[in-house]
Amino acid sequence: MRKPITDLIHHPYSPPARFAAPQPGIYKASTVFFADVAAMRARDWKTKAGYTYGLHGTPTTFTLEERLATLEGGSECLLVPSGLASIALVSFAFLKTGDEVLIPDNAYGPNKALATGELANFGITHRLYDALDPADLAAKLSERTKLVWVEAPGSVTMEFPDLPALVALCRARGVVSALDNTWGAGLAFAPFDLDGTGQGVDISVQALTKYPSGGGDVLMGSVLTRDERLHRALKLTHMRMGFGIGVGDVETVLRSLPSIALRYAAHDRSARELARWLQGRAEIAQVLHPALEGSPGHVNWLRLCGSRDLAAGLFSVVFDASYASEQVDRFCDSLSLFRLGYSWGGPISLVVPYDIGLMRDASVAAWPHKGTLVRFSIGLEDVDDLRADLEQALEAL
Structure with a gap:
């Protein structure tokens, strides 16, 4: 006969399904159970078809990702521990030694600090361009340029760039464009459809710390794209960097988002x-x-x-x-x-x-x-x- 503590840990009771309420259920997990070895081996952490480990998603984090994708008009979303972490994820996913990234001169300061610090240490160079002068960006694009950041507006000096023109230059040169969309929050404009023809940035990041949270009490970021190829690269880097977020913070953002x-x-x-x-x-x-x-x-x-x-x-x-x-x-x-x-x-x-x-x-x-x-x-x-x-x-x- 088993001892009570074992029965307590392995208790057979499960609550009835189909419980519905205004807020979604909160699932806290690092370990995820599998029905059998075949299911364990068949599960793919790179998709939302199932669950493998808490770091790769739970029903709670998947729900927030899908809602944020709807808000900004993307199709794929990843959550990270902060807005700056979302910038870092994009930079590390698409830049390697010998590459160059172009950053607006009025961009969020820590983005530039990342470029002069860790990216420079990895042999990645950066240059600043005048956010209000598309010709300056065009002149600085080179074969080494693999990523261009855009920001609307500058987070301190508030200049608002010609986003469609900047993004069109990147598209014409085959360079990935990434937008810091924290100010727009998916509400002021559609980042993936800047001109009404479905043309927009390749990647949109947000500090969910700001408007999605709304309480000044959460640190979190998001990275969105419509491109499956870009999402796969981001997902792989996300896994290798071990980015995880607290489900309690996810619950807070889910409650604030409506x-x-x-x-x-x-x-x-x-x-x-x-x-x-x-x-x-x-x-x-x-x-x-x-x-x-x-x-x-x-x-x-x-x-x-x-x-x-x-x-x-x-x-x-x-x-x-x-x-x-x-x-x-x-x-x-x-x-x-x-x-x-x-x-x-x-x-x-x-x-x-x-x-x-x-x-x-x-x-x-x-x-x-x-x-x-x-x-x-x-x-x-x-x-x-x-x-x-x-x-x-x-x-x-």
Whole structure:
């Protein structure tokens, strides 16, 4: 007769099937059981036809991948531990010693840091190009170029590029194009159909940390494509790098995803209202927001996103050059509702001052402003309260 502990571990009870509820079931697993040896040997971890090991997917992670693919218009999706990990996965999947990657000069800083660090250590070179000048990209494409990153807009300086033109150049040269689509989130525009003819980027990555999560409490990234060949290369690298994510975080994103469109639109409305208000302030030399006329690349935003009229909740301002950086720091410190913190897309508004001189390569595209730049991520607070907070902090200048 078996002991109770054995019966406890090998208990025969299984709950009845066909349980339905608003949220999908949560499956936590490293080990996955097989019915017999034949089933174990027949199972292929590279497809969603079955399960082999928790690292290669569970019903919970497959569900989130499929929903994200629907959101962005892709067919294949992989989950990784962070937005930066999604960039790393793409770079490691398609670059080898002797290759070159081209990166926008206004791209997410850690993407450039990866290129100057690990990629350089592996004998992979990189060059920066002017995101607003397709001719600059065309001139820098070479036989060594195997990957081109595009980003819309630049994550700090907010220039919006001519994405269809940049991607068309890559397509004509047979170079893989990868988009950091964290700002667009699959809502502002369709990354795999930029021109209405089904032509778009080869790969779209997102930091699910931002809008898909929406709570400022999850680190996760995604990598999507419509190309089965590219997906297979990504999947193999994903396996070899051992990228895994916590199922509790997957559950959080699954719960937040149904409200992403409502939250995105709310962030957008408040951001535009505050950006327009700041345009009228004497302390501000320029407001950088793709949806506002006069912002770099506004025409490109209008062409790509105008029909949906969405622009996220992110914008930057350049203070008048008469204000020293110490004064701008005091402005940021004087805010009470805006918290000092990186990231965006959560319920709490954030503010970060930046030294553009440390971020931009003037030899690519000279930064036209002398004043200090401050980036705002607008949360879900009442917009009148946020305006009042900005107004009292401006007095501290």
